[in-house]
Each structure stands twice: as structure tokens, then as C-alpha cells.
Amino acid sequence: xxxxxxxESTSNRRWxxxxxxxxxxxxVLYHWIVPNSPQPVHDFVQGWFSNANxxxxxxxxxxxxxxxxxxxxAGLLDLGFVAFWAIGGYVAGWLMSSFLGNFxxxxxxxxxxxxxxxxxxxxxxxxxxxxxxxxxxxxxxxAPTLRLKSDYLALVTLGFGEIIPQVFVNGxxxxxxxxxxxxxxxxxxxxIKFFGFRDLGPFDLDYKFVIYSVICAGMVMVSLRLRSGRLxxxxxxxxxxxxxxxxMGVPLMRTKLSAYAVGAFAGGLGGVVFATHINGVFAERFxxxxxxxxxxxxxxxxxxxVWGVMVxxxxxxxxxxxxxQQLGNTINTTFNTDINFPSFNFLIFGSLLIxxxxxxxxxxxxxxxxRLVMHEHDRDNEEVQ
Amino acid sequence: xxxxxxxxxxxxxxxxxxxxxGLSLDVHEGEIVTLIGSNGAGKSTTLRxxxxxxxxxxxxxxxxxxxxxxxxxxxxxxxxxxxxxxxRRIFGGLTVDENLELGAFLRKDKxxxxxxxxxxxxxxxxxxxxxxxxxxxxxxGEQQMLAVARALMGRPRxxxxxxxxxxxxxVLVDLIFETIVKINEQGTTILLVEQNALAALRVAKRAYVLxxxxxxxxxxxxELAKDPEVIKAYLGG
Numbered sequence: 001x002x003x004x005x006x007x008e009s010t011s012n013r014r015w016x017x018x019x020x021x022x023x024x025x026x027x028v029l030y031h032w033i034v035p036n037s038p039q040p041v042h043d044f045v046q047g048w049f050s051n052a053n054x055x056x057x058x059x060x061x062x063x064x065x066x067x068x069x070x071x072x073x074a075g076l077l078d079l080g081f082v083a084f085w086a087i088g089g090y091v092a093g094w095l096m097s098s099f100l101g102n103f104x105x106x107x108x109x110x111x112x113x114x115x116x117x118x119x120x121x122x123x124x125x126x127x128x129x130x131x132x133x134x135x136x137x138x139x140x141x142x143a144p145t146l147r148l149k150s151d152y153l154a155l156v157t158l159g160f161g162e163i164i165p166q167v168f169v170n171g172x173x174x175x176x177x178x179x180x181x182x183x184x185x186x187x188x189x190x191x192i193k194f195f196g197f198r199d200l201g202p203f204d205l206d207y208k209f210v211i212y213s214v215i216c217a218g219m220v221m222v223s224l225r226l227r228s229g230r231l232x233x234x235x236x237x238x239x240x241x242x243x244x245x246x247x248m249g250v251p252l253m254r255t256k257l258s259a260y261a262v263g264a265f266a267g268g269l270g271g272v273v274f275a276t277h278i279n280g281v282f283a284e285r286f287x288x289x290x291x292x293x294x295x296x297x298x299x300x301x302x303x304x305x306v307w308g309v310m311v312x313x314x315x316x317x318x319x320x321x322x323x324x325q326q327l328g329n330t331i332n333t334t335f336n337t338d339i340n341f342p343s344f345n346f347l348i349f350g351s352l353l354i355x356x357x358x359x360x361x362x363x364x365x366x367x368x369x370x371r372l373v374m375h376e377h378d379r380d381n382e383e384v385q
Numbered sequence: 386x387x388x389x390x391x392x393x394x395x396x397x398x399x400x401x402x403x404x405x406x407g408l409s410l411d412v413h414e415g416e417i418v419t420l421i422g423s424n425g426a427g428k429s430t431t432l433r434x435x436x437x438x439x440x441x442x443x444x445x446x447x448x449x450x451x452x453x454x455x456x457x458x459x460x461x462x463x464x465x466x467x468x469x470x471x472x473r474r475i476f477g478g479l480t481v482d483e484n485l486e487l488g489a490f491l492r493k494d495k496x497x498x499x500x501x502x503x504x505x506x507x508x509x510x511x512x513x514x515x516x517x518x519x520x521x522x523x524x525x526g527e528q529q530m531l532a533v534a535r536a537l538m539g540r541p542r543x544x545x546x547x548x549x550x551x552x553x554x555x556v557l558v559d560l561i562f563e564t565i566v567k568i569n570e571q572g573t574t575i576l577l578v579e580q581n582a583l584a585a586l587r588v589a590k591r592a593y594v595l596x597x598x599x600x601x602x603x604x605x606x607x608e609l610a611k612d613p614e615v616i617k618a619y620l621g622g
Binding site: 249 | 436438458460462463474486487488490491535536539
């Protein structure tokens with residue numbers, strides 16, 4: 001719509017500047033300020049806001065933005081999103097390591113010395129390949145199930161999210177073929193080349209942060225553009241009222257499938273990024289709780305709202321990663337107690353979800369439309385003529 | 386002249402329950418045709434089958450000389466059949482303007498969409514005052530106006546109105562029916578499904594009376610309005 005365009009492009013420019021500024025600040029912080037700071041400052045930052053956790057945060061933001069397309073934009077509940085994270089991770093494992101040793105393929109790849117066997121494809125291509133492969137899986141799982149009512153759909157995705165990681169856990173001997181190396185996982189993953197001039201090993205977290213931020217920015221941009229485009233409107237219509245949407249000419253199956261495919265693509269990206277972050281793929285890390293945490297990020301942040309979802313991802317991944325442990329340690333040393341705070345993780349998430357559903361159903365930073373839908377009952381009386 | 390919409394021997398069933406049996410009806414270009422009948426007579430089932438949301442067990446639906454009974458819901462919209470559904474089903478969380486925009490979902494001709502937007506806002510000036518308001522917060526009458534306006538935004542060759550007067554105050558019923566006539570005068574063919582038989586027969590050219598899934602009577606609307614049987618059953622005579 002013409003009259004919104006100018007406002008939209010200004011706010012687009014604003015977020016791009018804000019995002020770049022925040023990323024640049026964090027890079028300078030981790031690359032220069034922290035190493036050159038006195039020990040207490042160094043310890044404080046690495047304790048409370050370690051750069052490993054910040055990189056993990058970005059993985060979660062990418063994943064949550066992907067799930068947001070499925071849950072927030074199109075209104076389809078997905079309880080098994082971790083499956084795409086796992087598949088994306090294994091694509092990186094297969095295509096960026098010496099694991100598939102029967103091959104010796106190198107396409108702009110960057111194998112570590114001595115590990116030239118296997119398939120080595122450049123990180124950027126692997127991102128696209130993993131995204132595409134996950135999107136394909138999204139369509140495979142979506143095509144037969146998207147006709148179902150939403151409750152059944154949730155059950156099917158739940159099953160998918162359980163089955164895929166199990167396949168990888170038990171995949172070291174499928175009729176003699178080693179798919180996943182079982183519980184040992186695939187490691188090491190090829191180092192990323194930092195824009196051509198530097199190999200990024202396990203300790204180059206600050207440079208990796210820059211690369212991950214670029215991917216994350218791409219994901220934000222795609223989310224925003226999709227939302228305001230034709231497909232975004234079709235998703236919105238489906239979320240509001242499926243039958244009415246089809247009466248407007250929205251093709252239901254194709255539109256829902258595309259939401260699944262886009263979400264799965266982002267899941268694949270997250271999987272590759274995470275694999276390069278921890279330099280490996282380990283089947284046992286992909287468990288059900290991750291699906292729930294990502295879903296909680298979307299719901300708590302504000303379904304459908306890109307900024308809300310990002311805030312949700314940052315806050316929850318921080319609590320989940322180091323925040324709770326640090327807070328716990330502080331409390332334990334201050335009050336001389338011995339409480340294992342991280343073991344209360346799910347109690348806290350659960351209570352947080354319940355509290356949010358009672359007091360702020362629409363999330364931290366709600367989407368304007370969601371707020372209205374969530375408070376539909378409040379206005380029922382006014383509607384009666 | 387062949388009809389714009391031709392329904393022949395249509396039978397629709399939900400499992401073992403036959404809802405519509407051997408129904409035939411025609412709608413010619415430029416007409417208002419009404420399908421009246423009491424609750425559960427099969428009116429909505431007929432409409433849903435025409436618009437592709439249900440599949441017929443047997444019989445055929447042709448639009449503009451082309452069979453459409455195998456098409457999905459969104460494909461019949463592309464052929465030019467737009468519908469204002471029973472119970473309005475507007476997008477409550479979106480603004481009035483966004484609802485209208487979605488009505489034109491399949492169209493790409495921006496200038497013409499803008500012209501049609503002006504046209505429907507001219508038909509329903511109340512909606513113009515409410516363009517930026519969330520549709521779900523409007524009154525029932527306004528929501529009904531929006532449902533009709535949204536269907537018109539698809540620039541239909543055949544506009545289907547399912548119970549447009551349901552649950553509205555009498556003064557609003559009159560307004561809606563006046564507007565239906567206006568829309569028809571602008572050249573849009575209308576298939577009107579109503580429980581309010583009196584009002585429907587007044588505006589329609591021809592009518593079909595549906596009872597227990599079968600067409601019981603059909604013919605000129607004005608004459609049917611005088612038919613003792615119709616008066617007894619539907620007009621409270």
C-alpha cells in the first residue's frame with residue numbers, strides 16, 4: 001500500500017542502523033575492550049555475557065524467527081522444530097567434515113590440514129543447501145499433515161521432532177551405513193573462512209559473531225519483507241480465519257506449506273550456524289526441550305512481531321545458557337546457600353509461561369493484531385447490537 | 386442463452402446423510418436469484434458446493450459454460466465467484482481497510498483495485514469512517530457491510546450472499562437489501578440465500594424454494610411471493 005511505504009522504509013533503515021550498531025558494539029566489546037580490560041571486568045563480562053553465549057543467542061534468534069513464520073505469521077502450531085535444527089546440523093556435518101570419508105570432494109571448502117578426505121563445501125553454500133534440505137523436509141512432513149486440524153498437526157510435529165533426533169542417535173549403523181556416527185557425533189566441522197582471509201577456529205568467537213550477525217540480519221530482513229508482502233497477507237488471513245481466507249482466493253495448502261518451508265529453511269540455517277559454533281554435531285543435544293524453548297521465545301516475545309521474538313530469544317537463551325546459573329551462584333554465595341538453580345530451569349520457564357498467559361497473553365512486544373485477537377473475549381459484549 | 390451458473394442434479398451428502406438431492410438451478414447474467422428455505426433445508430450446503438468448499442456426490446456445476454465442480458475453494462474465486470459467507474467471517478483482528486485489501490487478494494491491477502475500493506466505500510459510507518478500525522470491534526451491521534464489500538473487492542462475475550440479513554436490526558436489513566439492488570444495477574449478478582424470504586423475494590427476479598434438500602418451487606419471484614403455499618410456509622401468512 002503506497003501510503004505506508006515511506007514509513008516502512010524509514011523504519012527499515014532505522015532497524016538496519018540499530019542492528020549494525022549493536023553488532024558492531026558487541027564485536028568491539030569482545031574483540032578489543034574485554035581482552036584489554038582489567039581482570040575483574042573481563043571476568044564479569046565473560047561470566048554474565050560470554051561471547052559463546054552471545055553466539056548461541058544468535059542461533060536461537062535465527063531459529064525463533066523461523067518458527068515465528070510458522071506459529072506467529074501463519075498460526076500453525078509446531079512442537080517439533082528441533083528436527084530442523086538437527087537436520088541442518090547434520091547437513092553441515094556431512095558436507096563440512098571428513099566424516100563421509102568415501103568421498104573426496106572440495107568445493108571452495110576449507111578442510112583442516114590432514115582432514116582432506118570427505119566432503120568440504122564452503123560454509124555459505126552449506127547454509128543454502130541445509131536450508132533447502134530442511135525446507136524439503138518441511139514440505140514432506142507438511143503435505144500430508146497440513147490438512148489436519150491444528151491439534152493433530154501439533155501432535156504430528158511433536159512426533160517428527162522426537163523421531164528425527166532418535167534417527168541420528170541410532171544412525172551409526174543403518175544396514176551398514178553410518179549416517180550420523182551415533183552418540184559420538186560428527187566433529188570437527190571445517191573452520192569458516194572469515195571473508196577469505198582467516199580460518200576461524202574454536203576460539204575465534206568474535207569473528208564468528210560477525211558472520212552469524214550477518215546471517216541473522218538476513219533473517220530479520222526476510223521476516224519483515226515476507227510479512228508485508230502478498231504471502232504475509234495470505235498467512236495472516238489463514239491465521240485469522242481459514243475458511244474466509246479460502247473464500248478470498250487464498251490457496252490454503254500451498255500457503256501453509258510455504259510457511260512450513262520458510263520456517264524449516266531458517267531451522268536449517270540455525271542448525272548449520274550452531275554446528276560451526278560448537279565445531280561439531282551431537283545427536284543427544286537435539287531434544288524436545290529445545291522445541292519448547294524456541295516456541296516459548298516466540299510466544300513470550302510476541303507472536304508475529306519480529307522485534308518481540310528477538311527479545312524473547314535473547315532473554316530466554318540468556319536465562320537458559322548462563323543467566324540462571326550466574327544468578328544462582330550469586331544468590332548462593334550471598335546467602336551462603338546451596339541451591340542448584342539450573343535444575344529449576346523448567347520450573348521457571350513453566351511459571352513464566354503461565355504468568356504471561358494470565359497477565360500478558362500477547363507477549364513482551366506484541367503484534368498489534370495479536371493483541372486484539374487475544375483480548376477478543378473482552379469485547380464480545382460490545383459487539384452485540 | 387445459456388446461464389452464467391448452471392447447477393444440474395446436484396446431490397451432496399455428509400457421510401450417509403443426504404443434505405441436497407437432485408438440485409438444479411440457473412442464474413443468468415445480470416439477475417438477482419434467491420434461494421430461500423428454512424433452517425437445514427440445504428441452502429448453505431448448496432452454496433458451499435458451488436464455491437468448491439464441498440464436493441458433490443453427483444451432478445454438475447458449470448460457470449460461464451465451464452465445469453467447476455472439481456475446483457477447490459480458492460480456484461472458484463479465480464473464476465469470478467465471490468462470496469459473503471454466512472456469519473460474515475470478516476477478519477476481526479485486521480482493520481477494515483486490510484479486510485478490503487484481502488478481498489482483492491487475487492487481483493494485481495492496482496488502479497482498478499483502488500477504483501473498486503472507492504466504489505464499495507461509496508456503497509457503504511459507514512465503512513469509510515471506520516477504515517483504520519479493527520473490523521472485529523464494529524457492530525454486527527457494519528460487519529455485514531464489510532463482508533459484502535470485501536466480496537465485491539474480488540470484482541465477481543457472480544456474487545454469492547449467504548444470509549446477509551441474519552441477526553440484523555430491521556432498519557439495517559432494509560439498508561443491506563437496498564444496497565444489494567444497487568450492486569445488481571451496476572451489473573453484478575447475484576445469488577442470494579436468505580431465511581428472510583419476504584425481503585429476498587422483493588429484490589430478486591427469480592426464486593427457488595428449497596425444502597429438505599430438494600427444490601420444491603421455482604419461478605418468478607413476484608409470483609412466488611403470492612403463492613399461498615409460500616406465504617403459508619415462509620411469509621408468516
